[in-house]
Amino acid sequence: MKNPVTKLIEGTTRIQPSGWGGAFGSRYAQAFQVLNQNWGQLIGGGMTKNSEGKSLIDPATGLYAQGDPTYNWGNIVPKVTGGFQNLLTYKNFILNLSLDYQFGGKFFSLTESWGAFSGLLDYTAGTNDRGKNVRDPLSEGGGVHVVGVSSTDSKTPVDMYVDGFTYFHQFYNGGIADPFVHDLSFVKLREVSLGYTFTGDKFSFIKGAVKGVTVSLVARNPWLIYSASKNFDPSEISGVYGEDGQLPAVRSLGFNVKFNF
Numbered sequence: 001m002k003n004p005v006t007k008l009i010e011g012t013t014r015i016q017p018s019g020w021g022g023a024f025g026s027r028y029a030q031a032f033q034v035l036n037q038n039w040g041q042l043i044g045g046g047m048t049k050n051s052e053g054k055s056l057i058d059p060a061t062g063l064y065a066q067g068d069p070t071y072n073w074g075n076i077v078p079k080v081t082g083g084f085q086n087l088l089t090y091k092n093f094i095l096n097l098s099l100d101y102q103f104g105g106k107f108f109s110l111t112e113s114w115g116a117f118s119g120l121l122d123y124t125a126g127t128n129d130r131g132k133n134v135r136d137p138l139s140e141g142g143g144v145h146v147v148g149v150s151s152t153d154s155k156t157p158v159d160m161y162v163d164g165f166t167y168f169h170q171f172y173n174g175g176i177a178d179p180f181v182h183d184l185s186f187v188k189l190r191e192v193s194l195g196y197t198f199t200g201d202k203f204s205f206i207k208g209a210v211k212g213v214t215v216s217l218v219a220r221n222p223w224l225i226y227s228a229s230k231n232f233d234p235s236e237i238s239g240v241y242g243e244d245g246q247l248p249a250v251r252s253l254g255f256n257v258k259f260n261f
Contacts, residue, residue, distance in 0.1 A: 003039045003077070014041075020241040022110065028067075029108040029177040031076050031241035038075045040240065042106045045177025046071025050155065055148035062162040065151045067175035076240065078184050079104030092198070094214065098191040100235060105184035108242040112180045112231045116168045121231060124168050134164040143167070183228035188235045193218040193256070212260040220252045 008015055014034040021030055029045040046068040048056045056065035083100040115121040119135075128134050129145050136142025143161035150156040171179060195216030224233055238246040 004037060005033050005035055005039060008033065008035050014043075019239075022108075022239065022241055022244045027172060027175045028110075028113065029071075029073060029181055029242070034072075038077070040076040042073040042076050042108060042181065042242070044069045044071060045108070045175055045181070046073070047176060047178040048151075050149055056151040056154060057146060057148040057158040059150045059152065059156070059158050059160075061166075062146050062158070062160045063166070063170045064146075064148070064174060064176060067177065069175065073106045073108075073181050075105060076107060076184075076242070077105050078102045083190070092196050094193075094195040094197065094216070096191070096193045096195075096216075097189070099188065100190050101187045102235070103183075103185045106181060107184050107229075107234060107237060108177050109180045109182065109229065109232045110245040111243055111248075112229075113172065113177075114245065115231060116179065117172050119165075119168065124164065128161075134167075138163055182232075182234070184234045184237070185226070185228040186224065186234045187226040188221070188233075189223040189225060190235075191218065191220050192222055195256070197260075210259050210261060214256075214258040214260065216256045216258075218254050218256055220254075221249055222251055224249075 012035075014032045016030060016032050020032070027045075029042050032041050032043055033039065034041045034043075044067070048065040048068045050056060057063065058065065080101070080103045082102075083098065085099075086097045088095040112121070116124055119125065124134070126134055128143065130141045132141035134142055134144050138161055143163050144167040145161055146167070147159050150158050170176065193216045195214050197212050197214045199212045224235070227234060232243055233249040234243075236246070236249040238244045
C-alpha cells in the first residue's frame with residue numbers, strides 16, 4: 001500500500017510530528033514524515049558500514065563506529081493488520097476465540113535497548129564462541145566476538161573480543177539502534193474463553209426468574225504465537241513512532257458469570 005507524503009512546509013524535506021521523538025530518541029532511530037516517501041519513516045541509528053556492507057570497527061577498542069543518523073529503516077506502518085473472532089457452540093458449551101495479526105512495518109524498542117545496556121537481557125550473560133560467559137574477563141576467555149573492518153581505512157579486517165560491559169554499552173553511547181529495530185509482525189491469541197450454560201430449570205431457587213446462567217473461564221493475552229521481535233511484544237507497542245520503554249504485556253485469567261432473564 002502506498003501513502004506518500006506529497007507536501008511539507010516550504011523549504012523542508014522532512015518533519016517530525018510532536019511527540020514522535022520518544023524518550024532518548026535523539027540517540028537512536030526516530031520516526032519522521034519525509035517528502036515523497038510513505039507516511040512514517042524510521043530514520044537513524046544504522047550500523048556504519050563500508051561499500052561491501054561490512055561493519056566499521058575501531059581497531060584500537062573493538063567498538064563499532066558511530067551510528068549512521070541518516071539510515072532509513074523503512075515504513076513504520078504495517079502492510080497488513082487484521083484479526084478474527086470465532087464463536088463455537090456444542091450443546092451447552094461455548095468456546096470463543098479472538099486472534100490478532102500484523103505483518104510489515106518497523107519499530108525501535110527502547111525497552112530492549114535499556115535491557116542490553118543494563119545487562120537484564122539473557123544474551124548479555126550468554127556464552128561466547130569460546131564457551132565462556134561474555135561477562136568473564138578477556139584474559140579468561142570471556143567477552144563478545146566482533147568481526148568487521150577497520151574504521152580507519154574501511155578495508156583492513158578486524159577480528160577481536162570486547163569485554164561484555166563495554167560491548168553492550170556502546171550502542172547507547174554510539175547512537176546505534178541496529179540490534180533494537182524489528183519488524184512489527186506478530187500473530188497473537190488475544191482472548192479465549194470456555195463457558196457452560198446452565199438452564200433455569202436446573203436450579204429450583206431461580207426457576208421462573210432466570211432463563212439460564214452462563215459461567216465462563218476467560219484468558220486474555222494467553223499466547224503470542226509468533227513475533228519478529230524476541231524481547232518485546234509488538235502487539236503492545238506504546239506509540240506509532242515506536243516502543244518507548246513501557247511495561248511488559250500481561251496475561252490474565254478470570255471468570256465471567258452471565259444471567260439470562
